[in-house]
Amino acid sequence: MKGNELSRRNFIKFGIAGGAAAMTGAAVAAENVTFDESYDVVVIGTGFAGLSCATKCAAAKLKVLLVDKMPVIGGNSAICGGFMAVPLSKYQKALGHKDSREAFIGDCLKDGLGINHVDLLNVIFDRARDAEELVESVGGKTDHRITFESGHSVPRSIATRSGTGADYVMPMYEALKKLPNVTFKTRCKFDDFLMNKEGRVVGIVCREGYKFNAELESDDVQNTSGTKKTFEAKRGVMLATGGFSRDKWFRQIQDPRVVPSIDSTNHPGATAGALLKAFDIGAVPVQISWLQFLPYCSPFEKGYGISSNIIEHCGFDYGMVVNPKTGKRFMDEHAGRKIKTDAMLNVIGNDENYPLAVFDTDAIAAINPAYTKAPLEQGAAKPFSTLDELADHYKMDKAAFKAEVERFNGFVKNGKDTDFGKPLQYHKGISIKTAPFYAIPCCPKVHHTMGGLLINTKAQVISSKTHEPIPGLYAGGEVTGGIHGASRLGTVAVADALTFGMVAGEQLSA
């Protein structure tokens, strides 16, 4: 209950950055505005959705502005793993994995508790291949390896070469930056939409020289830095501002259990400000209270940290996860994120009893060394020459733990986990048998916000007033809602953002 009361903290005691327009909730009427600069397309946000939109628009010779409130481009896209679900990709086909519309959408609906917007999932199924090729066409560093991600019924996710979304973000950014018709402005904060009398979004109000301040309780409300500028967007505005995992105020309103001290894997700028501005002009909130946690984080590292990849791919994919109090497993390590998060939060309880991901040397050999180098070198994942030593170190009941390892190894050998139903057909026989053995504590962190605003299959933002698109306004990626339903499957967000960014770019270029 105490955490909940925090949502009522008397946060703000001073002026509002947005000025009078913000006070009345109105978008600024464009008739009263002289534009400081004029573009065909203005893109707000420079993550996957913004960059793929801009890539399309730039190729069509449009004059494009991309703004980002942060000092660097890329948002969460630059720091995520960058793995991308691409059903029927050339890589997937080459490896002989059978995939289908029914399988992909069925997987998403299963984890999404059936409330996903299926028409949008169909767009991803139909167009993710094009989005992936768009990224490759400008030098995106995809990896031909296809990974079998949790919650997916078939291997369908294309890896990044070095395990980070920067493998896509940086080539797209570099390619765009070279073009004479493309402008990037960082430290440029979106404040408001400019609308004409007909209700069309024709530009935005920004502040240049913005200094994002993560120390504020709410940067969106409290930060008054920067100088006002107005930018015309003759063809339209693309809203690609991401989710609100770092918005301590808005996320706790949606789920009061998410007290401010709960960490997030996201970059500090992942706040709800732009989304809330869109609601002002009639964008429709969708499934706003579904937050997703990333279950395979290290409680001892900030944000995503250096250990998430080794925990996920060695610990969850090829190893097992145990409750240190019992030495026993408590979940299907391949289950969807929400199932694992709920199980892990239950184990963690109030005394920081972090589950242990346990794996062996074969698991390390099976995955990309880029994922294991840092946590091994820095000692985040500890090696033990025997299981006894491992159990001792974490004060586990040795007999119980070793019996559980035996049991798990038997499951892998027989191809059937009769305790938790972990699918073992892609385990390649790897279990916990080759020393040194490794263990690493893990915990969930706020990772993705499923809710957002309503778009249609053309990435147009729908209005609550007309039930039709708001003219001139597009959106893609985490700022939108409905695609993932109650819970996003891993690697579908990258497909989502790149696909709907591309679709918006096609619409704006048409």
Added chain:
Amino acid sequence: MKGNELSRRNFIKFGIAGGAAAMTGAAVAAENVTFDESYDVVVIGTGFAGLSCATKCAAAKLKVLLVDKMPVIGGNSAICGGFMAVPLSKYQKALGHKDSREAFIGDCLKDGLGINHVDLLNVIFDRARDAEELVESVGGKTDHRITFESGHSVPRSIATRSGTGADYVMPMYEALKKLPNVTFKTRCKFDDFLMNKEGRVVGIVCREGYKFNAELESDDVQNTSGTKKTFEAKRGVMLATGGFSRDKWFRQIQDPRVVPSIDSTNHPGATAGALLKAFDIGAVPVQISWLQFLPYCSPFEKGYGISSNIIEHCGFDYGMVVNPKTGKRFMDEHAGRKIKTDAMLNVIGNDENYPLAVFDTDAIAAINPAYTKAPLEQGAAKPFSTLDELADHYKMDKAAFKAEVERFNGFVKNGKDTDFGKPLQYHKGISIKTAPFYAIPCCPKVHHTMGGLLINTKAQVISSKTHEPIPGLYAGGEVTGGIHGASRLGTVAVADALTFGMVAGEQLSA
């Protein structure tokens, strides 16, 4: 998947009722308006929250206007059961039932999946007694009997004398109507807020002579009837417009499984229009996608219908529910509302494949005849002298269905349901064995929308722009969100609406 696509139906092809202000998403600037009429307080909605607010304001001698878009007052409040959870009421104490803050809030959090806004539940705990006495003070027909409702750990719900919320609505209405300082306007549709330069809500734009039209796909968007009027609200506006269970567009955006053909127990005016208008001026959406269903309704009756009691008590309590496509059971018929609803919606799919509740003559004999009389006399529950006839009538695979009946009867006999775990200890040996046999199609109907806008403990509407109250704007009841979390306990909605209506009235009178 098909149902989902319906959420993208190209609904609207004509003009917007709200005019240019609605087009730009702005609230109307009050500076440009000459008010047609002036009041101290304007209350939008005439259900429990609106009436209790007005009762307080009227007692303080304020000039009060209540508007309702419908031709009659009362909204859902007039047609619900009116049972009201009142922890520590005089009636509860007289009967010796022990209650406490921890018990009440704990019960709400359990069903609400822990995401309830506890500070608001505290207000209900602290003030529901006052709200109940306010209703009694103007002649509200409470009943001294305390009922023990599902999900509550202690009997704490005060009954209405004739089992309907009209027992409170009509006395409150009659008392208010007599007062010279109170005006009611029905057929008066709220269109927009009027705000001054400082961001204060100072009145509303309405249409008088409004003719609500339930035949439209969206009355809020399509209905252009009525004559525009502006009403000043010197002290403030109370938003008490209820939930959106009947808003086929908005509810399907939140839960795509809720196709338009799915009925609701609510009155036809329960749409999202006013809530969405509040988002325009910065009200904060809270937990908007949690819909509550009643699973035991008839798809062939309007609203709650005459068959809900026989379906619930004969079909679910003593019988079994099968998928007519397979002739087999698919759920624990005694599970909670949400579990059953999810299972049933899955069976119904997009082709109106309604589950069949099947029971026998012994089940009918076991329950209150008042629940079975109408559906039996009117043929809603059909009798069949053999299981073959029943299967034939519903085009079920006879062998599969009869085998399932045998299996179910065996479970009842052995006291253990090894398929779905239905608890059979209160079955009194009743199964499907005594002809005539009965079957009745059943489906969940939308009953309550948990989500809404954010208020604080003073019923003030919070702004996304300031994280502080929007001056001059109050809200209470189903239009607000957070109080019930993921799932509302029965009888807490009445307490919620009457309490926060009263609190808003106190604030407006202060």
